[in-house]
Amino acid sequence: MTDLAAPAPITILGAGLTGLSCAYHLGRAATPPPWLLVEREDRVGGHAKSHRHEGYTFDVTGHWLHLRDPEMQALVDRLFAPGDWARVERETRIWSHHAELAYPFQANLHGLPLEVVNECLVAYVESQREEAAGRSQPRNFTEFVTARFGAGMARHFFVPYNQKLWGMSPDALTADWVSRFLPLPDTAQILGGAIGLRQEGLGYNAHFMYPKAGGIDALPEALAKAVRDQSAKGEHGALLTGHALESIDLGARRLQLSGESSSRPFDRLVSTLPLPILIERIEDAPSEIREAAAALRWVSWRYLDLATRSQSPRDWHWCYVPETRYPFFRVGCYTNAMPSMAPEGCGSFYVELSDREGAIDMPGVFEGLAEMGAIRGPEDVAFAHERRIEFAYVVFDDAHAQATATLHAWLESQKIRSCGRYGAWIYNSMEDSMLQGRDAARWALTGAPARAK
Numbered sequence: 001m002t003d004l005a006a007p008a009p010i011t012i013l014g015a016g017l018t019g020l021s022c023a024y025h026l027g028r029a030a031t032p033p034p035w036l037l038v039e040r041e042d043r044v045g046g047h048a049k050s051h052r053h054e055g056y057t058f059d060v061t062g063h064w065l066h067l068r069d070p071e072m073q074a075l076v077d078r079l080f081a082p083g084d085w086a087r088v089e090r091e092t093r094i095w096s097h098h099a100e101l102a103y104p105f106q107a108n109l110h111g112l113p114l115e116v117v118n119e120c121l122v123a124y125v126e127s128q129r130e131e132a133a134g135r136s137q138p139r140n141f142t143e144f145v146t147a148r149f150g151a152g153m154a155r156h157f158f159v160p161y162n163q164k165l166w167g168m169s170p171d172a173l174t175a176d177w178v179s180r181f182l183p184l185p186d187t188a189q190i191l192g193g194a195i196g197l198r199q200e201g202l203g204y205n206a207h208f209m210y211p212k213a214g215g216i217d218a219l220p221e222a223l224a225k226a227v228r229d230q231s232a233k234g235e236h237g238a239l240l241t242g243h244a245l246e247s248i249d250l251g252a253r254r255l256q257l258s259g260e261s262s263s264r265p266f267d268r269l270v271s272t273l274p275l276p277i278l279i280e281r282i283e284d285a286p287s288e289i290r291e292a293a294a295a296l297r298w299v300s301w302r303y304l305d306l307a308t309r310s311q312s313p314r315d316w317h318w319c320y321v322p323e324t325r326y327p328f329f330r331v332g333c334y335t336n337a338m339p340s341m342a343p344e345g346c347g348s349f350y351v352e353l354s355d356r357e358g359a360i361d362m363p364g365v366f367e368g369l370a371e372m373g374a375i376r377g378p379e380d381v382a383f384a385h386e387r388r389i390e391f392a393y394v395v396f397d398d399a400h401a402q403a404t405a406t407l408h409a410w411l412e413s414q415k416i417r418s419c420g421r422y423g424a425w426i427y428n429s430m431e432d433s434m435l436q437g438r439d440a441a442r443w444a445l446t447g448a449p450a451r452a453k
């Protein structure tokens with residue numbers, strides 16, 4: 001095995017999907033360089049981990065794999081046996097005004113009270129007139145959705161839903177993060193959806209992949225196994241779990257890990273840690289870099305791993321809940337995608353909560369879930385465990401673009417690549433993260449500046 005005390009020219013921080021993909025792709029180089037992958041937890045996977053309790057399996061809320069890149073599809077095919085993954089046609093809904101609407105809201109208004117449909121359509125027509133006259137120049141997310149879909153759809157869905165999700169007014173957000181993820185139906189689709197012609201398959205994720213054995217952690221675990229197998233064969237790298245990065249001395253190019261008495265040298269460094277944490281740990285970061293990092297904002301949220309004794313009466317995989325009278329903004333049912341995620345005939349769910357602090361109104365949550373038909377009734381709940389995501393979504397506000405550009409330019413000048421969802425400080429998917437890990441490996445091997453989105 002590799003001597004862990006030996007110099008590790010390429011050091012990767014964090015064994016989530018980005019760090020694992022980076023190590024994996026380094027290991028596939030014609031002449032793999034020595035590398036060290038450091039993870040603070042005892043398990044790999046980061047946000048793509050799963051938890052198991054009393055026969056129920058939960059991810060860190062919905063983690064459905066959307067593969068668009070042929071290379072990433074080939075990677076998954078290499079890591080798994082044929083048939084290990086299910087292809088699932090997405091079933092998504094919106095619960096509003098006591099009606100279950102098809103997704104996306106803007107293309108499926110049918111089912112709402114007629115006066116709400118009317119309000120949405122009239123405002124939509126008005127927004128199109130404004131746009132055609134060149135009068136709409138949205139400066140923030142609220143203005144963007146109002147200009148694109150009209151004030152009615154903004155009021156009944158986009159603004160309250162995003163207020164609940166972000167825990168802040170969407171006026172404070174730019175529209176930068178939505179471009180790839182927000183379905184933009186045309187007028188025919190919006191009108192057709194309003195009179196009941198169901199508009200399906202819109203958006204980036206009309207189907208997804210999920211491991212049949214249950215638990216998205218199958219993906220990082222398979223990558224970690226491949227990484228360990230590669231390094232055992234070639235003796236060129238090591239995956240070190242249970243050690244956290246504590247500090248970086250850039251001048252000396254040494255880093256200190258928890259539980260170790262001496263620091264380690266590094267040459268190129270690939271970090272997948274949240275960007276503000278990385279900067280905080282660089283002891284000799286200049287003051288203008290610390291200032292840029294101080295401008296970065298993010299949201300944390302709480303959610304429930306919720307287990308029921310019977311299956312969900314509904315068939316959807318997840319459902320958006322914009323109305324403020326419900327204490328959650330999105331609910332997902334793992335077992336509707338993969339029944340093996342609960343004991344036979346039972347249900348496993350995630351419930352993403354809109355309030356961030358204080359005691360959770362569990363009766364209110366259970367009653368809300370029963371009202372929308374997600375569960376049979378409060379008495380059907382076997383257990384509900386509170387969980388927290390510290391870095392859930394990066395906030396795309398006015399400071400984001402400048403601050404991240406400054407930080408990445410400086411880091412790359414120091415031969416540090418900060419990548420992945422929280423390293424790059426972006427909104428992305430598991431596939432994007434694995435692509436970023438691949439690109440970081442290329443950068444570490446060649447110094448090429450390529451950076452995937």
Ligand SMILES: Cc1cc2nc3c(=O)[nH]c(=O)nc-3n(C[C@H](O)[C@H](O)[C@H](O)COP(=O)(O)OP(=O)(O)OC[C@H]3O[C@@H](n4cnc5c(N)ncnc54)[C@H](O)[C@@H]3O)c2cc1C
Nearest residue numbers: 014016017018040046047062063064244245420421429430
């Ligand atoms: C709520 C939510 C839902 C999502 N849903 C989906 C979905 O349905 N589909 C999809 O494709 N994507 C989804 N994603 C995105 C997906 O989770 C990410 O793209 C991906 O997991 C990010 O991987 P990463 O390796 O970049 O970061 P992470 O998973 O955050 O990995 C970073 C690693 O660094 C480690 N670390 C942190 N600090 C230290 C330290 N000091 N020293 C050493 N190690 C450290 C962490 O423990 C972690 O393992 C979702 C994300 C969230 C938050």
